[in-house]
Amino acid sequence: MIILNGGSSSGKSGIVRCLQEVLPDPWLAFGCDSFVDALPARLQTSDEGITFDADGGVSVGAGFRELEAAWIEGVVAMARAGARIVIDEVFLGGAESQRRWNKALDGLEVLWVGVRCESAVAAGREIARGDRTPGMAAAQADLVHEGVSYDLEVDTTHSESLVCARTIADRIADRIG
Amino acid sequence: MIILNGGSSSGKSGIVRCLQEVLPDPWLAFGCDSFVDALPARLQTSDEGITFDADGGVSVGAGFRELEAAWIEGVVAMARAGARIVIDEVFLGGAESQRRWNKALDGLEVLWVGVRCESAVAAGREIARGDRTPGMAAAQADLVHEGVSYDLEVDTTHSESLVCARTIADRIADRIG
Amino acid sequence: MIILNGGSSSGKSGIVRCLQEVLPDPWLAFGCDSFVDALPARLQTSDEGITFDADGGVSVGAGFRELEAAWIEGVVAMARAGARIVIDEVFLGGAESQRRWNKALDGLEVLWVGVRCESAVAAGREIARGDRTPGMAAAQADLVHEGVSYDLEVDTTHSESLVCARTIADRIADRIG
Amino acid sequence: MIILNGGSSSGKSGIVRCLQEVLPDPWLAFGCDSFVDALPARLQTSDEGITFDADGGVSVGAGFRELEAAWIEGVVAMARAGARIVIDEVFLGGAESQRRWNKALDGLEVLWVGVRCESAVAAGREIARGDRTPGMAAAQADLVHEGVSYDLEVDTTHSESLVCARTIADRIADRIG
Numbered sequence: 001m002i003i004l005n006g007g008s009s010s011g012k013s014g015i016v017r018c019l020q021e022v023l024p025d026p027w028l029a030f031g032c033d034s035f036v037d038a039l040p041a042r043l044q045t046s047d048e049g050i051t052f053d054a055d056g057g058v059s060v061g062a063g064f065r066e067l068e069a070a071w072i073e074g075v076v077a078m079a080r081a082g083a084r085i086v087i088d089e090v091f092l093g094g095a096e097s098q099r100r101w102n103k104a105l106d107g108l109e110v111l112w113v114g115v116r117c118e119s120a121v122a123a124g125r126e127i128a129r130g131d132r133t134p135g136m137a138a139a140q141a142d143l144v145h146e147g148v149s150y151d152l153e154v155d156t157t158h159s160e161s162l163v164c165a166r167t168i169a170d171r172i173a174d175r176i177g
Numbered sequence: 178m179i180i181l182n183g184g185s186s187s188g189k190s191g192i193v194r195c196l197q198e199v200l201p202d203p204w205l206a207f208g209c210d211s212f213v214d215a216l217p218a219r220l221q222t223s224d225e226g227i228t229f230d231a232d233g234g235v236s237v238g239a240g241f242r243e244l245e246a247a248w249i250e251g252v253v254a255m256a257r258a259g260a261r262i263v264i265d266e267v268f269l270g271g272a273e274s275q276r277r278w279n280k281a282l283d284g285l286e287v288l289w290v291g292v293r294c295e296s297a298v299a300a301g302r303e304i305a306r307g308d309r310t311p312g313m314a315a316a317q318a319d320l321v322h323e324g325v326s327y328d329l330e331v332d333t334t335h336s337e338s339l340v341c342a343r344t345i346a347d348r349i350a351d352r353i354g
Numbered sequence: 355m356i357i358l359n360g361g362s363s364s365g366k367s368g369i370v371r372c373l374q375e376v377l378p379d380p381w382l383a384f385g386c387d388s389f390v391d392a393l394p395a396r397l398q399t400s401d402e403g404i405t406f407d408a409d410g411g412v413s414v415g416a417g418f419r420e421l422e423a424a425w426i427e428g429v430v431a432m433a434r435a436g437a438r439i440v441i442d443e444v445f446l447g448g449a450e451s452q453r454r455w456n457k458a459l460d461g462l463e464v465l466w467v468g469v470r471c472e473s474a475v476a477a478g479r480e481i482a483r484g485d486r487t488p489g490m491a492a493a494q495a496d497l498v499h500e501g502v503s504y505d506l507e508v509d510t511t512h513s514e515s516l517v518c519a520r521t522i523a524d525r526i527a528d529r530i531g
Numbered sequence: 532m533i534i535l536n537g538g539s540s541s542g543k544s545g546i547v548r549c550l551q552e553v554l555p556d557p558w559l560a561f562g563c564d565s566f567v568d569a570l571p572a573r574l575q576t577s578d579e580g581i582t583f584d585a586d587g588g589v590s591v592g593a594g595f596r597e598l599e600a601a602w603i604e605g606v607v608a609m610a611r612a613g614a615r616i617v618i619d620e621v622f623l624g625g626a627e628s629q630r631r632w633n634k635a636l637d638g639l640e641v642l643w644v645g646v647r648c649e650s651a652v653a654a655g656r657e658i659a660r661g662d663r664t665p666g667m668a669a670a671q672a673d674l675v676h677e678g679v680s681y682d683l684e685v686d687t688t689h690s691e692s693l694v695c696a697r698t699i700a701d702r703i704a705d706r707i708g
Contacts, residue, residue: 128542394557435600435604
């Protein structure tokens, strides 16, 4: 299992698609976006669920956390059942978010990858994408890494997604070695 | 857990979104589309993975089945961890597909729902959607129901998605009763 | 040129895709959605541009109207240059919106089609789609038809998109006759 | 009017969205993608219309060219009617494609911008996007610029979309003076 953590517009999804291409075995990709898509529409805009503020802030409520815990359990179960899984996450709670995953992983081997991107560059890419609330990139660029431990960090500020993916794939090859 | 099975363009996704709206508790929605999205791009167009033929036929290979089995295990684990889950599926293998789920469910309570739609009507809706390979609706309309057992069947030929969802929600309320 | 007018979730886009399929010649499809997509992101959420209220109301400002007038001129020019064009529109201003088109059309032959759908049914389909602000369907169901004149009206409450499209295509065949 | 020409995955759309953000006046954005979306589904996969080969090649037929000519006329008419328009194009025919636009422009002032990206980098971004036929980026990287004249060229290989957009916006400001 590979878990990527990075702020909005840091380039996680692009790295994931490149990883699926360069890794010799087939890997399933899930992430916070696929989880949010699975929520009822009413939880996608409520205090109980997840809210996206006009200034780029994101808050999640108790209902969100409860379902997320079950989702994490399920994703880990897929890995235990033999699937290779790559996750892209936005650790709004920093170290506390990583702790939630570690609890569910319960010893399952994971490669933790931090995806960095300079705040100003991520904010520019947010404008170029055009499908994200302006301000999320800047708000999350540092926040999501607070207190989080990684096996490997990549920085998309000056590196292409494919190059970052190859770095990660090399590390996986070393581990399996 | 609720599992809906029906052919392409039979109206499953619309019913799922309405179910998420009318059911009082929050339910997570997953399905064959979210699973296919999680696959590496190269498995989305290969014999090993899934192929969509020009005539609307769909075939899946050994690599697909292997990852799907792990995915099913994981989704069932989410339900065991306390999440309410609604699945929309296309049982290309009919009864054999249902058997695969039943094996993983291992006694977990499920409401099986068949979603029917007259072949000609589904084919018309496939044109109206414009995002599916023409011919899939007709090819799957009857095929996916062969040998499958249901607790409840709905027919979208003359019923709106919301009405079908209410029928299913009433059955859930009776069960929990 | 064919111009369809109807409220949100009344089924216009589905009819347009079916029309493009059943009409023997190739027709280009544009509409208010393709126009809004062409706007700068900042006009998609501002008083100057277009705003979608939480209750389903939609308001447009002076900047929107100015660009829309040029867009209408351009679409009419495509038709004068020989392209067959089908437009799907939401006449928030009712008769006044039709007047704006008529001014630009300046005698160009058009088939005006009203797309009706019972408010409660459109509201249900809005939930089933899941990609529209709840309330738009109900707010627009009658409003957009106020004072508008049609050559033909179709009602999607009990008719499939493909059936409505065939009715419109037959009328086109009669005209060209 | 601004016309950007560049190969698939060279970063045109990102530059367009940034341009719409940094230019003080509102600009409408259209392009070859919005034109292809307007085509009947059957022209999106036929010799008469446009075909995307498995190796990344793209061919267009007579039916496509005829409708495209009318579309170009209409877009130019929008500009003449007072709208500021930015176009992103893929000149599969190189100089001949530019000639088609120049004929319709008939003296209307345009800023021609070439969007370059090294073939290998564009191919990597194509994998990262995951929504384009593999091979298009490499096939088009040089082809689309053959014989085309520009007022300005930008290169996204080592420059962010926002930076390229600012370069273009500065040139526009100079012209308007």
